[in-house]
Amino acid sequence: MDFAEKQQLSERDICRIFISPAIERAGWNRTSQIREEVYITKGRVLVSREGIRRANPKWADYILYYKPNIPIAVVEAKNNKHGVGDGMQQALEYAEMLDVPFVYSSNGDAFLEHDRSLNSGQIEREIPIDSFPTPHDIWEKYCEWKGIEEEHQKQIVNQDYYPSFAGKTPRYYQINAINRVVEAVAKGQDRLLLVMATGTGKTYTAFQIIWRLWKSKTMKRILFLADRNILVDQAKTNDFKPFESAMTKIKNREVDKSYEIYLSLYQAVTGNEEDKNIYKQFSPDFFDLVVVDECHRGIAAENSAWREILEYFSSATQIGLTATPKESREISNIDYFGEPIYTYSLKQGIEDGFLAPYRVRRIDFDRDLEGWRPERGQIDKYGYEIEDRIYNQKDFDRSLVLEERVKQVAKNVSSFLKKTDRFSKTIVFCEDVDHAERMRQALVNENADLIAENSKYVVRITGDEPYAAANLDDFIIPENKYPVIATTSRLLNTGVDVQTCKLIVLDKRIQSMTEFKQIIGRGTRINEDFNKYFFTIMDFRKATELFADPEFDGEPIQESTFEMPSGHGSKSGQSQEKQKSHKYVVGDVSVEVLAERIQYYDQGGKLVTESLKDYTRKTVAQQYGTIDEFLNEWSEAEKKQQIIEELEGEGVFFDELEKQIGKEMDAFDLICHVAFDKPPLSRRERADKVRKSDYFAKYGDDARKVLTALLDKYADEGIENIENMEVLRLRPFDNMGTPFEILDYFGGKQGYKDALKDLEAQIYEAEV
Template sequence: MHQAPPLRADFALLHAERPIAVVEVKKSSRDVRRGVQQARRYAERLDVPLAYATNGQRLIEIDMRAQIEHEVQAFQSPEKAWTHYRNANELTSDLAVAFAETRYSRRVVDAAGNPKKLRYYQDVAVQRLIRGIASDKKRLLAVLATGAGKTNVAMQLVHVLWENRWPRGVDSTDSRPRVLYLADRDILVNQPMRDWFRPAFGEEPITRVTTSSPRSKHLYFALYQALDQVGDGTDRLFRQYDPEWFDLVIVDECHRGSAKENSAWREVLEHFSSAVQVGLTATPVSQGHADTYGYFGPPIVEYSLRQGIEDGFLAPFQVVRVHLDSDIDGIEITEGTLDAVTGELVPAGIYKLGRLERELVVPARTEEAANYLTDLMRRTDRLGKTIVFCVDQAHAARFREAMVNRNSDMMQTHNDWVVRITSDEGELGKVLLDRFQQPETAVPVVVTTSRLLSTGVDVPTVKNIVLFTAIKSMPQFKQTIGRGTRLDADNGKEFFTIIDFTGATRLFDDPTFDGPPIRRSVVNYGDPIPAEATEPAELDAAFDDDSPRSTVEQDAANDDATDVDDDEVPADVTDPDHIDAVRRRSTVYTVDGIDVRVASEGVYVVDRETGNLRLIRFEQWVRNRMLALELDRESLLAQWATVSGRKALREALEEELGIGIDGLVARLNRPDCDPIDLLIHLAWDEPLKTRRERANRLTRGERAFLSTYAAEARQVLAVLVDKYSANGPDDLDAKVLVLPPFRDMGTPAQLAARFGGVDQLREALDDLGQQLFKSTA
């Protein structure tokens, strides 16, 4: 999976560690105006009012606010540039200037102990928020894609206010701001408090509001549900605070909970209406009585999934669409069919996708989906963390059981390889979730859930998102796939895969979704898909259930905007799984004896000319792309032969193909072959060689090459050939000399000495590669 390298400005001019201008530099031999548009692009991203383009001899100044470009003799002085920044951003008060000059907190650190720095768009978000507060705005909205770091923005915002003793000033006896961090799920409160605010501010000023109304702290974290209950007094907890008590209210996932103007939880925000209220969300809504924009106003900053992928901060993705035959036309239940569990009569009729698992359970359907996921993980990564979103808790339990039975070998070595994490799991579920979230823990690998993990759960290493529940709500869909958008290259997470059994990914085609996938892929069990085929229209119809909706479905349709209907659910019910259970009224029947199979799959790619999705046969698409690049087999082999050549070729081909060349091994299920041989096989119909065949040919036919080295050096090369045969081309590298069996043969320096030194060792590795990848045409 290819991800474009992030944009990098040549220079940024800083004031108080904050960019206030940007400079794009071109070679002196090039026209100075060649860098103007690039400089403008950087300035727009960094939200700075001043940009420069130069070739070292001439200088173009670009005023982004006045939209004037002209040639100048010199850069503005630091003082003038800062004045220009203040004027452009209307920093007219002492408070606004003090906010802008406040340095960010460096107390939150990463795994290596280094301070977590703000990304450029996070800095933009914080600066716009504090400018809004300095100009006395009461409601502010920041829309940032899932995984873009809303919590970091919130923490640094509070830090700036904290350092400036806003709003009462240094002369007050209570000079720190009082902040309420508000959400509707435990994890949305606990994780920010634990991972961000406590490291930044310490334990002393922080409290969690549960059953009482403490007043001795400054940073308060609470659920709507806790504030809406009667505490140790006679009134609801939030009313036990004076309306002016809080200076700032941060509303996390503000598209939920209080989003409805007639909801009970809106009263909490209205009670504290004198405070500045900041809404944070990835999925603002504007439908019916739920209107994020209507309450908070237009967003002061927006950062989309598409932008995050383009910038290299969020993970690109591929989509695997899988159509089960039971879901295409629905399942027909004839008169007289009995429930497999209770023996009751099952109402006759056709049960389409929207009713499956909610009203009709077909065990074979879940088992076939588990078969498919198991096969996919066997081909790719059986330790790749995976979240399976099911219809409800019972469905999640059935899917977990099906995965256990198909992966008994993994369960024997990893008892928690697959687990269910839902409300019913209680404290055990919290323990399992905490382990699942940690990048360094190997298990759990596969987690089945319903809605508990769809919002606010940060699992950076998730590689697969499985959709086995129909999703029609755009906010819910974006939140759900957002569980995979975080990058974690240090742990091998550079992209993720969405496996869609229910057609939910059709929402990518909605104009309101901000970023189409890099490509979509669906594998075909049947006949090859024609190169220009389109997805059968009847498959779309399968996901539009024209039968009467159940109460649950109708509730979900009416409540898409906020995910929960807090007026129908008791105040102490905080978990979305429990909310679903409260809503559910219909009887669920179980029917055995129905055969379910994967009906079709196919490959979707993005057309580079049109930007639209095109369904093609994967092998044919790779061949067409290779031929269009006008490459030849001999030059590919020659470049692949050297360590540096392999690195450069991987990057170049990922740029052109949109898929890593090493991904061909998993996609074509040929782990015994070298990626370059698979590519040549696809492009030119060359007979496919295995790595072992290449190694055997070398040992039989290239003795003259080996004889040029001393016996001790030949021993190292022979082991390298064996490792290549077993593991692949990455083992043709000096880096493997620290691994067994080389570790027992000496240190890397001692092994290099067998060749006459490090440089000679590298030459020998490239010579070995050239012999291995000689053309046999």
């Protein structure tokens, strides 16, 4: 093939004719070691007035595996019009995400190799197209990079995953986490901490770790501990199911020692009296591996029951799983387990599109900001004299109840649901059980019509509620319509997988970063089958100010002073669910909304606290220095939608801007008005200007009808909806002919595209 012919080949042709054969000739097995066009991420969820869509996912042209569970190289391909190394920067990004050391770029002429395992020397080199390294060569270098030197270590690392079940295969970060842990265990490390954000599959990851260590006979007896029954039962029924007859759940006071995999609620194997400590029926060396789920809750405290179990089985390898490492002067997971072996954060999960982004609606009441003081000798609803002092937000619903405040929260929550979707699963976090019950009553009264249809539209799910378990089961099952709104205090904070939760309401003071992360985690799961892609946080207590704290999505820092001391998890600790103190109840004090604002989680992973208009102005200015730059870019863009999507990806929310301005405006006018202070025109005003011109005269009757319909659609829905050719299959175009017939009205596809571009120029003629 000569140079000119090769230059005309597409990227996929270059892969098929040159790159794939070169890799296979080096001894790589096409079936088990080579994967092409591998999607690494799903693409961040973007929410706009046009609906839900995703940013472009990241995908690699090739990922090479020594075994199906061990990725060791990335290859990025380009067509022959590019240089050999033009794909290297992209490939390096993927290699860092995938935790692989060997990176290649090729245009079909040769390969550029980047060796991330080297600290010095020739890190990059060009190699001939027929000299691609063999699997054995790369594997040996990989093992050296990882410090896996002995043969028995390689055997452990080489152990396969459990084959895909229920269509589930590990995501890239799960592979990283699993391999990091298995490699560390192979090298003899016996205390490991794995940090993965809520909703990223910690239990599935734990299963694959246990499976590989168990199958390789590295660990023969394994104990999986959790502090909530639902976590144990979910693991046994779902992710751990392949263990089948080798697995048991510890339930009774007597234990059967014939199993290999044991699942247990830690409370089920401990007690305040020595004879109730079931775990001591096992010898201290019975288990080879102990895995602790949600290990942030009390485990790190030196006097906790968790620690007693772990110290009893101290000869076992121990792995802690958590979404929120607990670090304080009193408690430290890192002190016990060591630095995290791998961390996958909420921020990264949202960016990758595996976790749901969120918006925050912050609502401030006058009484919260100004406080309230009773009159001298004033008595409450039940005849108790109210202590004379100023009560503020930290007192409300703890020591004093303003009934109108509870009603205002319920009213605002209900109003939001009525404007969006009244059947969005909602969790309302309250100060305590009493507050949760009062909130349930207020929400019932605000939604009397739906309560009449089904009394379980609103329920209280707290530890003392007899029907809590049944209501919780119904609440977390996506297919179940009811309950819709659950009020709670602590029971739903952690461990509950509410896949379809779309609204989280914060009406409790939160002083623990760990608790805050766990509560936010109730909404982070995506469930595409039930149209759950993002969620909203309604904050009535300034709790979301914690988003600004570096600890929210940063690395855990030992010896932090942020956490408040807590007895949770200790023998002497008393559950906050059961604590009850006297409260004054006041029913005749008015409470009004003083301020409300919407905040956004931006592309950089931070909550935007400035006004949306200010944020938009700043973001547009970073992209386009002047209005002329923006107008030129808009005019020359093949599709205006590309510019809109780029700005939405940076956190510019056109739907909310349009609501704030109160006019049906195009994205173009929103940008010109907000960022460059141009007078705004509505879409309909722009469309009317085009209709009054003689623009349509140069087209035939059929073409004029099509263009008029496109203009109407623009006026109703915006520029984004006329740029996609699929619009020709919709009404009213389907009555004008087939898409092919419509294109013929313009002399073919290119003629139609030219006419559409001309129409867009007419729409924006005054500015562009």
